[in-house]
Amino acid sequence: MTTLLEVGDRFPNVLIRREGATQALYNAASGNPVLLAWGASQETFAAVANDLAIECLQLGDADAGVVTDTDEGAPQLLVPRELKQRVIGPAPSGALLLEPSLRVLLRLDASEFDPVRISNALCDALAAARIGAQSSPCNHAPVLLVPRVLEPELIARVLAWFRDGGEGQESGVIVHERGEQLFRLDPGVKMRRESRVEDPALDAALHDRLMRRVLPEIARAFAFEVKQREAFKVLRYQAPRMIAAATGQDSTEGGGYFRAHRDNDARDVAHRRFAMTLNLNSGDYTGGRLRLPEFGPREYEAPTGGALLFSCSLLHEVTDLTAGTRYAMTSFFF
Numbered sequence: 001m002t003t004l005l006e007v008g009d010r011f012p013n014v015l016i017r018r019e020g021a022t023q024a025l026y027n028a029a030s031g032n033p034v035l036l037a038w039g040a041s042q043e044t045f046a047a048v049a050n051d052l053a054i055e056c057l058q059l060g061d062a063d064a065g066v067v068t069d070t071d072e073g074a075p076q077l078l079v080p081r082e083l084k085q086r087v088i089g090p091a092p093s094g095a096l097l098l099e100p101s102l103r104v105l106l107r108l109d110a111s112e113f114d115p116v117r118i119s120n121a122l123c124d125a126l127a128a129a130r131i132g133a134q135s136s137p138c139n140h141a142p143v144l145l146v147p148r149v150l151e152p153e154l155i156a157r158v159l160a161w162f163r164d165g166g167e168g169q170e171s172g173v174i175v176h177e178r179g180e181q182l183f184r185l186d187p188g189v190k191m192r193r194e195s196r197v198e199d200p201a202l203d204a205a206l207h208d209r210l211m212r213r214v215l216p217e218i219a220r221a222f223a224f225e226v227k228q229r230e231a232f233k234v235l236r237y238q239a240p241r242m243i244a245a246a247t248g249q250d251s252t253e254g255g256g257y258f259r260a261h262r263d264n265d266a267r268d269v270a271h272r273r274f275a276m277t278l279n280l281n282s283g284d285y286t287g288g289r290l291r292l293p294e295f296g297p298r299e300y301e302a303p304t305g306g307a308l309l310f311s312c313s314l315l316h317e318v319t320d321l322t323a324g325t326r327y328a329m330t331s332f333f334f
Contacts, residue, residue: 004089005096009104011036015078017060025077027265031100031293031315033126036077039093041110046074048119052126059087097122099129101294141292141314144221147306149213154205155280155305159327161202162234168195171235174268181268190258190318197232197329206232210331214307218274218333221309226274226333234280237288237318237326256321260293263312263332272332278307285324292316 005011013026037045038059049056060076079087087096089107095118097106106125108118150158162168171194172185197203215226237256264272277290282304289299290308294315302308310316312332 003086005086005104005107007104007107011096011098011102011104012083014080014083015062016057016075017078018075022078024265025102026313026315027262029100029102029294029315031260033100033105033129034098034102035095035122036087036098037095038088039091039110041093041095042074044110044115044118045095045108048115048122051119052122054122054126059084097125100296105129140298141295141300142310143290143292143300144217144309145300145302145306146214146217146309147303149209149278149307150206150280150305152305154209157202157205158197158234158329159280161197161199162195162236162327165195167236168193168234174266187255188259189261191237191255192258192318193236193238194233197234203232206329214276214309215333218309222274222311224273228334230272230332233330235326235328235330237285237321237328239285239287239321239323239325256288256318256326258318260315260317262315269312269332271334272312274309274333275312276307276309276331276333278302278329279304280327280329281325282306285321285326287320287322288326289319290316291319 011025013024015022016025016028018028033054035045035049035054035056036059037049037056042056042058046056055075058074058076060078062078062080064078088094091109091111093110095108095110096104097108099105106121108121110118113121170185171190171192172183173189175182175184197206210229218224218226240255263275264270279302282301289301290310291297291299292310292314299319300308
């Protein structure tokens with residue numbers, strides 16, 4: 001017996017195809033509602049979704065063959081044949097509204113709704129979800145705040161080491177092309193500077209604080225025993241500044257942010273389980289906060305010397321820095 005996907009169920013992590021490229025849905029999710037439509041009323045659903053500023057995906061076939069970069073058309077979720085009956089059910093034309101966490105928020109049978117009623121149903125569902133998110137005291141991301149991890153003297157050592165080294169290098173991304181791993185700068189993904197802590201004495205001091213003040217909290221809160229960590233990285237996010245161009249007019253240079261992403265969605269980082277971001281100068285800047293869009297608009301910031309810990313599988317971003325310079329330190333645990 002096929003179990004129909006209903007309200008409250010999580011949508012499986014199938015592939016999504018946009019502009020000829022494919023990616024796992026959970027990796028490509030932007031933290032916004034999604035409407036998945038199928039059947040004869042796809043154009044109606046797409047028009048309504050466009051009016052409501054939410055993305056509308058078509059139901060595609062994962063078994064149709066290899067997807068090439070020349071494929072065009074509306075974005076699609078490529079659903080395997082054995083899953084389609086769980087999605088479609090008895091309705092030959094319909095849609096599923098997925099909330100930002102990719103759970104089913106509403107099921108629509110197009111044979112029962114005209115465009116106005118479809119629009120009203122989607123609006124009502126989205127409004128109810130927003131009200132619930134704002135009023136529920138439990139609707140927050142699973143982020144653990146650990147204050148007082150680093151004392152002021154050690155923070156000063158970290159910042160002095162970072163500044164003496166020229167405040168790091170531009171941070172890029174690893175892309176996989178033709179079986180090779182390539183490093184690229186991509187301002188569409190992030191803009192910051194960073195440097196790995198390679199001073200043995202400083203690394204040892206930071207490791208000592210980690211062992212005493214962070215790992216016991218992960219074990220207590222998440223019942224996970226950390227066995228290994230990646231290198232500590234010191235980061236700098238800087239707000240845009242205005243510069244005089246050759247024409248004498250001002251233009252914007254720089255900027256600090258990291259767009260929504262997951263920390264374990266590529267082969268070389270799939271081992272990661274928990275991420276740590278530790279603030280080194282809270283209060284000296286505006287913006288630059290941690291946000292987990294699947295859980296709503298709430299933003300998180302640790303005090304100076306404090307750390308935020310969360311699962312690497314969660315979609316998260318660092319919001320744009322709007323003033324000042326933010327210094328932070330990260331590592332990943334597994």
